[in-house]
Amino acid sequence: MTEVREPAEMEETTGESAADGVIDSADVDIADLDPRTKHTKPFGWRFYLISFLMVDVVAVGLLQWSVWTVEPLRGFGGFISKMWTSNDYQFLLNMLILAVAYLILVVLINRFWIASAVFLSIVGFCAVADRFKVMVRYETIKPSDLSFLKSDAGSMVGFIPTGSSRVFMDAAIFFLAMVVICYSLHQRDGRRKFIDLHSHAKNAAVRLLFIVFPGLFLGLFTAGLATTGSWSYNFAQALGDSPKLWDSVTDAQANGTLIGFQRFVNPKVMDEPANYSEKTMAKIAKRYSQAADEINQTRESNLEDSTVIMVLSESFSDPTRVPGLALNKDPMPNIRAIKSQTTSGLMLSAGYGGGTANMEFMALTGLSMANFDASLSSPYQQLIPKLSWTPTFNQLWNDGKDSQAFHPYESSMYSRSSNYKKFKFRHFWTLNEPDVIAHQSRIDSSPYVRDSDAYQSLLEKIDTSKSQFLSVLTMQNHMSYDDWYSDNEFQATSTTDEPLGLDETTQIQTYAKGVEYTDEATKAFLDQLDNIDKPITVIFYGDHLPGAYASASDNTDNSVALHETDYFIWSNKASGSHGTKLPDSTTAFTSPNYFMAQTAEHMNAKVSPYLAFLTRLHDKVPALEPPVVNKIQSWSRIPDGQALYLDKEGNRIDITQADKATQQLLEDYKLIQYDITAGKGYLKDLDFMELPKTEALEEAEEAAKLPMGTKNAGEVPMVNGKLAAAAASQQEGQGAQSAAQ
Incomplete structure (x- = not known):
């Protein structure tokens, strides 16, 4: 005989209470309702930690690949090995900063494998863009380049070198492989939500903490990295950071692509004078x-x-x-x-x-x-x-x-x-x-x-x-x-x-x-x-x-x-x-x-x-x-x-x-x-930078003001290319206006 369950029992089974009100759709995964996932077990936390570190290492490797256009694997190997050959730990520094960004993304999306795929996609896109700029101009991407995305996105096309189809193909293969692996792991993982405390309030509080504090660390570190004496500057120096500002590619190869980018985000120029106005x-x-x-x-x-x-x-x-x-x-x-x-x-x-x-x-x-x-x-x-x-x-x-x-x-x-x-x-x-x-x-x-x-x-x-x-x-x-x-x-x-x-x-x-x-x-x-x-x-x-x-x-x-x-x-x-x-x-x-x-x-x-x-x-x-x-x-x-x-x-x-x-x-x-x-x-x-006008320049300005038909109005002098064209253009405009009238 089929057992009829009371609503209260159903609420207890699903982990929801009447007091919780309407279930938040953001916390419901379609996979939770998929009968194929009913008997899957969640991965252990050790597996998550190992996977997190592996993804982080791959992310650092992708960014270093972008600046090593010759023998990138050897370059990345040297970037790691100098931890024990010369006690320089720039690799760990870049891993740490990327790990913080990765953690924020995992908590924000609250799906570990989906967040991993998104994270590697973002890093991969940045690495390809950086590699293209290095190939075209032998410069890394700087914060100032991002202004193109707002004002002149078409200029970014100039970073794409000829014969770049191989890079696009390799990137596409990497992206597809990454999606397949992450999707497969997502399907096999019984833990759908990375943080799931079965309480909306606790869930929100914990996730907020894991977003705000790492985000604050990341923001403060970036803001102070280029300022002498700041905690982030001293921390980076302790791990071996040694700026090579004559060449952004050399700097990225030696200190890490991410750190090389961050040091240009907020350089301190000079203190504002007290009476500046x-x-x-x-x-x-x-x-x-x-x-x-x-x-x-x-x-x-x-x-x-x-x-x-x-x-x-x-x-x-x-x-x-x-x-x-x-x-x-x-x-x-x-x-x-x-x-x-x-x-x-x-x-x-x-x-x-x-x-x-x-x-x-x-x-x-x-x-x-x-x-x-x-x-x-x-x-x-x-x-x-x-x-x-x-x-x-x-x-x-x-x-x-x-x-x-x-x-x-x-x-x-x-x-x-x-x-x-x-x-x-x-x-x-x-x-x-x-x-x-x-x-x-x-x-x-x-x-x-x-x-x-x-x-x-x-x-x-x-x-x-x-x-x-x-x-x-x-x-x-x-x-x-x-x-x-x-x-x-x-x-x-x-x-x-x-x-x-x-x-x-x-x-x-x-x-x-x-x-x-x-x-x-x-x-x-x-x-x-x-x-x-x-x-x-x-x-x-x-x-x-x-x-x-x-x-x-x-x-x-x-x-x-x-x-x-x-x-x-x-x-x-x-x-x-x-x-x-x-x-x-x-x-x-x-x-x-x-x-x-x-x-x-x-x-x-x-x-x-x-x-x-x-x-x-x-x-x-x-x-x-x-x-x-x-x-x-x-x-x-x-x-x-x-x-x-x-x-x-x-x-x-x-x-x-x-x-x-x-x-x-x-x-x-x-x-x-x-x-x-x-x-x-x-x-x-x-006009603080302006030189006084020469006599010829003043004559050109006067000529530009003369009405059509005035003697010598058409004789507009050239003064290092200044004003002559403008004066002639103004006279042509006056002539056209007269003709129209």
């Missing part, structure tokens, strides 16, 4: 607009009427100035002679043996690394990708349309390829497509393109019909100086009681020979510029000393000497500033942030309010850099200590004892830099 910035703009007017009363030329060439000569400096070192001959007689005849001096560098991009950043923007937070060690990687306004000096030449850059190396280094687009350079010529630099020969067994070829590539792009801004970053004297040159007559010796080591001697002698080659190539380059009937001014500087002076760097008393490179500002015969040499009292010492202001002074050219500010500051504080150390650039942070300020004689300045005018300038500098890099950008709309 729109009103304050308006006062600053007015103050230096008046300063510009004063300066411009005695200036007769215009920067953009000349072609300006900025030469960053890799590791160039005078080795005869290094304490305790002697050479048997002068490696730079030509540049020494040039410096004696034109504006020149020593440049205080923030780096030793590295830090090229930071000097380049300061020279192009006029900003200073001394003002940034210690966490911001690489603006090109940590800052520029996040900025919407990036005013650089090349943009003074027709809003960047008449500017080009040359670098005979990989375009991806320091994310230059992406950053130069933001800087509005029309072309960036490197060893990579699409703009491949023309000349690429080497000297003997050197792995780097010779300076003479870098110069020749630039010379061929000079347009005598218009003014340009051209930048070249050489590579010839890049580390590591491994006895490259066959006929090297240089001999290096110690002038102290301690002789040079064999390796140090080889490196110094190789470097000295490279300096000689640079010296000869630079002299020939300037001679060729002298033959061009177009005003051209050259800013030449070494970015830092080579990291070859092991003996000298052991002595901290040599810190300043090991951070001073050579620079000069030179104009060709067609320039009105040819032969100009500003007084040594104003040029003996500088830092790269001042170069454009000094160039304007050398050329007797009118300045913008920003250049007027830099001119005033240079007069009070000739050189400033963040704290310096006698070792090759570390990318985890700016070194500890006080920023370095030099006076006109090269002596350190105690800035706390500076006069009020100097203190005011330094405070204004922080406000200006904060507004541009981390603030609201108030200066953008206050």
Whole structure:
């Protein structure tokens, strides 16, 4: 006889009570009603734990596969094995962070195997996208790339390389296999809900805890990873994290793709100045607009009427100035002679043996690394990708349309390829497509393109019909100086009681020979510029000393000497500033942030309010850099200590004892830099970066305002490409409007 069960018994059987009300459909799995699953047993917790760890390892492996385009399995094996070969635990660090995200997803979905499939799908998609970008640009995906998903999703297509069908096929096979495995396990597992306490309230509370607290950990870890001294920064460092910010792919390979991504999410730029506001910035703009007017009363030329060439000569400096070192001959007689005849001096560098991009950043923007937070060690990687306004000096030449850059190396280094687009350079010529630099020969067994070829590539792009801004970053004297040159007559010796080591001697002698080659190539380059009937001014500087002076760097008393490179500002015969040499009292010492202001002074050219500010500051504080150390650039942070300020004689300045005018300038500098890099950008709309209009430009504006039929209304002058097209377009519009009427 069939037993009839009372409703109360049914409620007890299903684990629901009348007090619970309507059953939440989100907690009901169709599989619970499937008779085929009635007799399946839930997997044990040990099996879940092992499966969780296996999925986590696979996820880390997928992300590392994305950055190892050659022998990915070997690369992943090395990533794991360095835990016992060098006590670096970046693998565990990446596992931990991924595990937290995985746990949140499991609890959120509350179905272990479905969550596992979703998790691996998300990670797999990210890995494929990252691999494509590495293949196309040799850069990893950064947080700034995600903006494409909102504003320009079509741009992501540019990350898909040709011949990528194999990657798509492998990804599809992996996805299908993963779905089959996870679905099969889901069907065999009697535990449908991962957390099932048979009480809605307890269920919700426990799940909420396992979502909120891991989510809070993940968010706080990511937010603080790039901030020096934060708990997440220290935790990552303890597990072996060592940022390699010159190359995002190298960083991902060494420290993990996920950690490499997270360190760019929330870099700390600088603290907000106490009095930062729109009103304050308006006062600053007015103050230096008046300063510009004063300066411009005695200036007769215009920067953009000349072609300006900025030469960053890799590791160039005078080795005869290094304490305790002697050479048997002068490696730079030509540049020494040039410096004696034109504006020149020593440049205080923030780096030793590295830090090229930071000097380049300061020279192009006029900003200073001394003002940034210690966490911001690489603006090109940590800052520029996040900025919407990036005013650089090349943009003074027709809003960047008449500017080009040359670098005979990989375009991806320091994310230059992406950053130069933001800087509005029309072309960036490197060893990579699409703009491949023309000349690429080497000297003997050197792995780097010779300076003479870098110069020749630039010379061929000079347009005598218009003014340009051209930048070249050489590579010839890049580390590591491994006895490259066959006929090297240089001999290096110690002038102290301690002789040079064999390796140090080889490196110094190789470097000295490279300096000689640079010296000869630079002299020939300037001679060729002298033959061009177009005003051209050259800013030449070494970015830092080579990291070859092991003996000298052991002595901290040599810190300043090991951070001073050579620079000069030179104009060709067609320039009105040819032969100009500003007084040594104003040029003996500088830092790269001042170069454009000094160039304007050398050329007797009118300045913008920003250049007027830099001119005033240079007069009070000739050189400033963040704290310096006698070792090759570390990318985890700016070194500890006080920023370095030099006076006109090269002596350190105690800035706390500076006069009020100097203190005011330094405070204004922080406000200006904060507004541009981390603030609201108030200066953008206050013409702070704008040079005074030339007479020709004013004529073009007036012509654009004239009604049709006015005499000479159609004769719209060209001023470096500015306004001419706009004026003509406006006149055409007026004509069309008249015709319509």
